[in-house]
Amino acid sequence: MTxxxxxxxxxxxxxxxxxxxxxxxxxxxxxxxxxxxxxxAYYAQRATAGLIVSEGVQPxxxxxxxxxxxGLHTDEQTASWRPVTAAVHANGGRIFAQIMHxxxxxxxxxxxxxxxxxxxxxxxxxxxxxNGPRPLPVPRALDTGEVPxxxxxxxxxxxxxxxxxxxxxxxxxxxxYLISQFLAPNANRRTDRYGGSIAGRIRFxxxxxxxxxxxxxxxxxxxxxxxxxGIWGVEETDVPELYTALLEELARLGLAYVHLEATTDEEVLxxxxxxxxxxxxxxxxxxxxxxxxxxxxxxxxxxxxxxLIGFGRAYIANPDLVERLRNAxxxxxxxxxxxxxxxxxxxxxxxxxxY
Numbered sequence: 001m002t003x004x005x006x007x008x009x010x011x012x013x014x015x016x017x018x019x020x021x022x023x024x025x026x027x028x029x030x031x032x033x034x035x036x037x038x039x040x041a042y043y044a045q046r047a048t049a050g051l052i053v054s055e056g057v058q059p060x061x062x063x064x065x066x067x068x069x070x071g072l073h074t075d076e077q078t079a080s081w082r083p084v085t086a087a088v089h090a091n092g093g094r095i096f097a098q099i100m101h102x103x104x105x106x107x108x109x110x111x112x113x114x115x116x117x118x119x120x121x122x123x124x125x126x127x128x129x130x131n132g133p134r135p136l137p138v139p140r141a142l143d144t145g146e147v148p149x150x151x152x153x154x155x156x157x158x159x160x161x162x163x164x165x166x167x168x169x170x171x172x173x174x175x176x177y178l179i180s181q182f183l184a185p186n187a188n189r190r191t192d193r194y195g196g197s198i199a200g201r202i203r204f205x206x207x208x209x210x211x212x213x214x215x216x217x218x219x220x221x222x223x224x225x226x227x228x229x230g231i232w233g234v235e236e237t238d239v240p241e242l243y244t245a246l247l248e249e250l251a252r253l254g255l256a257y258v259h260l261e262a263t264t265d266e267e268v269l270x271x272x273x274x275x276x277x278x279x280x281x282x283x284x285x286x287x288x289x290x291x292x293x294x295x296x297x298x299x300x301x302x303x304x305x306x307x308l309i310g311f312g313r314a315y316i317a318n319p320d321l322v323e324r325l326r327n328a329x330x331x332x333x334x335x336x337x338x339x340x341x342x343x344x345x346x347x348x349x350x351x352x353x354x355y
Contacts, residue, residue, distance in 0.1 A: 002302050004295070004309060005326055008050065010279045012168065012219040013256060015050035015094065018302070019322050020259075022283050022310035023053045023098040023170070023224070025069065027128075027340045028347060033058065033071030034080040040087040041348055045319035047093025050308065053170050053224075053259070056100030056177075059157035063150075065102030065177065066128045067110050068342065072097065072157040078164045085165030096168040096222065097161040099154045099212075103178030104139035104187070105232050115139040116150070118181050118188040118195065118204070124233030128340070136232070144192045150178065151207040155215035168220035171208055174261055175287055176232030179205045183242060184234040198238065202246045206253075213253050222257040222281075223250065227272070228264035231287060240268050247275045257281055259310060262301075273305045283310030292334075295325055320352040329353050 008015045030036050043052055058064040058071045071077045081097075088095045104117035109129035117139035126133040142150065158169040173179035181187040182204040188195050194203050205223070213221045225246070228239040236242055247258065257279035260269060263286050273280060284297035292313040301309055315321050317334035324331055332353075338346025 004298050017050040017322055018308045019050050020281050020308050020310045021046050021049040021052040021315045022312040023055055024312050025055050027068030029068055029070035033077050035070050035084050038344055040084040043084055044087035044091045046315055047088050047091035048322040052093055052095040054097045056098050056172050059099050059101055059153040061111050062113050062116055063101035064111050065105050067130050072160045078160040081164035094167045096170050097166045098170045098172050099157045100172035101178040103181045105177055107134050116142050118190055121187055147194055151204055152211050154208045155211035158212045158216045162216045168256055170222040170224055172224055173205055174224045174226035176234040180234050184236050186235045198242050198245050206249045209250055210253055218254040219256050221255050222259055224259040226261040226263045239264050243272055244275050247272055251277055279307045281308040281310050282306035285312055317350045319350055324353055
């Protein structure tokens, strides 16, 4: 029987265990979207994970969603990440950068420019800005000729990520951000080749993944998806058909992995497992859900065919999560008030288990 603590090897992935630190926004970047020494310490503390996936990193200024998030679109940003990856590697870890274009989930107060999306349809909810939470504005619909440059922005950021020492990248195709917006018919009302049918709506995701795979290698490229999640007002009415078609196209690229959030029915997720021939990460905990992922969830999904298990919130207060899970030690609770408030408190201040 496969356990969380078995090694895993597939292509470039050579992991000592099957625990993945899932990407989590922590808004601790310095002005200019720079990674910091505190971020290096934070990720290095968690380097016993089989694989770390970083917080979302914007591939362009217009792709930035929240203030305080890091980027990978300037030379200064690229250089700022090198001490982070070096610290993780010095502690024996492996780290992928999650490339996240916010699309319509952004605000001019944050970026100084209007957000963009597949169509001029705003998301639902309020987004953080330097001036406090603001309703999501109506995005500017991308012209057909502009869409490829935004797909290419993932590849451009991936080149910088590899140059900064990351072991690979994960495209953020989940949770209502740009790739997810293209997939959803209520956010994507286009009538050109990037809209309408399923084949049209998956085109942006496939082009972004293909460009990234060409730029840094398919074996360094993963993608995260959240079928049917309904986050930021994105609604998918054809989840099984949509994601089956998407995974069939992505399978042609030979990507390092697909990372699925358990945001739809288990039966649908099992069908996607059968469709996807490569490495599958499953994150059982849903974003903003009532409970964090625990060992029972991990065992369940390993038994259903997942290769690796993503842990999100459990990693915030438990930098030694692998050791706690291995030895059945209690998990420390996280202080939710400190998730996004900045500073070292609630970021670097959680200790390893005290025997």
